[in-house]
Amino acid sequence: MKIKENIAISESGFVFDSNTGDSYHLNTTAQIIMKFMKEDKDEDEIQELIMEEYDVDTDTLNLAYYDFLTMLTQFKLSENE
Amino acid sequence: MMKKKIFEKPIITKINAGVPDKFGMQNQIKAITHIDQVAIKDIIAEYGSPVFVISEQTMEETYETALQAFSTRYPKVQFAWSYKTNYLNAVCRKYHQLGSWAEVVSGFEYHKALSNGVEPNKIIFNGPDKSDEDLLLAIENKSLIHIDHFEELYTILKLANTTENKPKVAIRVNMDTGVYPMWDRFGFNYENGDAWNAINRLMLSKKVDFMGLHTHIGTYIMVGWAYGNAAKKLADLAVKIEKKFNHYIKYIDMGGGFASKNTLKGAFLPGTDTCPSFDDYAESITNALIGSDINPEHMPTLFLETGRALIDDAGYLLGSIIGNKRLTSGRASTILDIGVNILFTSFWYDHLLYPAEETSNYTEDTTVYGPLCMNIDVIRESLPFPNMKKGQHVVIKRIGAYNMTQWMQFITHRPAIVMIDKEGKTHLVRKRETNESIVNEELVPDYLQ
Ligand SMILES: Cc1ncc(COP(=O)(O)O)c(C=O)c1O
Numbered sequence: 263m264k265i266k267e268n269i270a271i272s273e274s275g276f277v278f279d280s281n282t283g284d285s286y287h288l289n290t291t292a293q294i295i296m297k298f299m300k301e302d303k304d305e306d307e308i309q310e311l312i313m314e315e316y317d318v319d320t321d322t323l324n325l326a327y328y329d330f331l332t333m334l335t336q337f338k339l340s341e342n343e
Numbered sequence: 344m345m346k347k348k349i350f351e352k353p354i355i356t357k358i359n360a361g362v363p364d365k366f367g368m369q370n371q372i373k374a375i376t377h378i379d380q381v382a383i384k385d386i387i388a389e390y391g392s393p394v395f396v397i398s399e400q401t402m403e404e405t406y407e408t409a410l411q412a413f414s415t416r417y418p419k420v421q422f423a424w425s426y427k428t429n430y431l432n433a434v435c436r437k438y439h440q441l442g443s444w445a446e447v448v449s450g451f452e453y454h455k456a457l458s459n460g461v462e463p464n465k466i467i468f469n470g471p472d473k474s475d476e477d478l479l480l481a482i483e484n485k486s487l488i489h490i491d492h493f494e495e496l497y498t499i500l501k502l503a504n505t506t507e508n509k510p511k512v513a514i515r516v517n518m519d520t521g522v523y524p525m526w527d528r529f530g531f532n533y534e535n536g537d538a539w540n541a542i543n544r545l546m547l548s549k550k551v552d553f554m555g556l557h558t559h560i561g562t563y564i565m566v567g568w569a570y571g572n573a574a575k576k577l578a579d580l581a582v583k584i585e586k587k588f589n590h591y592i593k594y595i596d597m598g599g600g601f602a603s604k605n606t607l608k609g610a611f612l613p614g615t616d617t618c619p620s621f622d623d624y625a626e627s628i629t630n631a632l633i634g635s636d637i638n639p640e641h642m643p644t645l646f647l648e649t650g651r652a653l654i655d656d657a658g659y660l661l662g663s664i665i666g667n668k669r670l671t672s673g674r675a676s677t678i679l680d681i682g683v684n685i686l687f688t689s690f691w692y693d694h695l696l697y698p699a700e701e702t703s704n705y706t707e708d709t710t711v712y713g714p715l716c717m718n719i720d721v722i723r724e725s726l727p728f729p730n731m732k733k734g735q736h737v738v739i740k741r742i743g744a745y746n747m748t749q750w751m752q753f754i755t756h757r758p759a760i761v762m763i764d765k766e767g768k769t770h771l772v773r774k775r776e777t778n779e780s781i782v783n784e785e786l787v788p789d790y791l792q
Pocket of ligand 1: 428446559563598599648
């Protein structure tokens, strides 16, 4: 899954969808994940990088990560590769 | 090794320009970790999840506040605990200890009150369904019988012929108080003359002690003045009785119905902002009685059968997260081990739900489901709630009224009920059900053995 081309992400955690005009706010963890996704890192890599920096077990991260991806799909911000 | 940072669940929220959230943008939810200094995790560890908790401290404080509101405004005030609201023996006995009489509406409740040590002449017997045996016992015990309909009135007059004891009776009156829908199915109507008619039949029979007038205008009444209107009408009847029969009634019973601070479903503002206080209700009722034409030498005692407003705040329901699910609409949802079968009042109220431990500051609009395999099992359709993990605990506040009497046993055992005393000690006051306690009531016909 990757972030659509037309999605802009600001340094302060704002997301703008130029197709719809909708904007969104991200918390810090979501910002990190979106940034890595924009850099075309794959899921395993992203999860590993997060686990290096944050105190979180695999199950909790997995649940949170897939829930976040569901939200991206829901908001039509992502597309399948 | 460097200490790792605390993990926050990743969250993306849509910004809706111009449509601020009802309560502003900040939705941080504070955790409730303790009830009366007792840690919630300790209660659940000892008594299981879910579990009901009753705070004796809160019961007492609320009762004192209510009593204070009325007794500073009126010379003679007597509360009678509405058994149906919560008839756990521990709860009833606490109210009796505080000075409450008992208000019951069935033979079952009447016998419960007797076994809780209430003197029979301090039991008010209400309701449409009193059997002849119940009535006879109540007559012989000198309990106060509140008559609901003409059939009952004639039954009592007939029973009066069979015993030495004069029945002590009042009639329940219903009336237009300005609040709708009007509860006209209980008691005798004021406006159409039924109430006056019933009074005349009883007084002229000379077979009963006519003690008082009763009304219960409804429940969760959100305006004090409705009680003022009701009290005025009962006072008018009292004055008519005085004039025609030279008889002074002993009491006026205003029933229950004061709103607790819960928020009704669909209400825009929380109940804490909109519901009258005990002082508001007391002001309306006592003004109407004091301002009436009742002979000041014979002011009747004011009885109150307050239920939910006394006990709701003292009750908590603790539970645990079973799992989380993202609905196909994108909405967050969480599943609790608390179903609507044990939280009956969730059909009327948007109950307050809190995490029982510190969680992330980020909240999401969440639907909260119970564990029953049924679509109606929704505890909250929508509330801002943090993401919580399986096994973490939650608290539902202000649930002391009706849930512990109207609960249904369904697919599993009903939970234990624990009382926290004023010293912060917990006491089991109702055991969690077991397979045996439920199946014991069943019988299997021989041919299916
Ligand atoms: C006769 C009577 N009295 C008192 C009550 C208690 O009412 P509430 O819990 O609304 O105070 C009820 C409740 O239905 C009732 O029927």
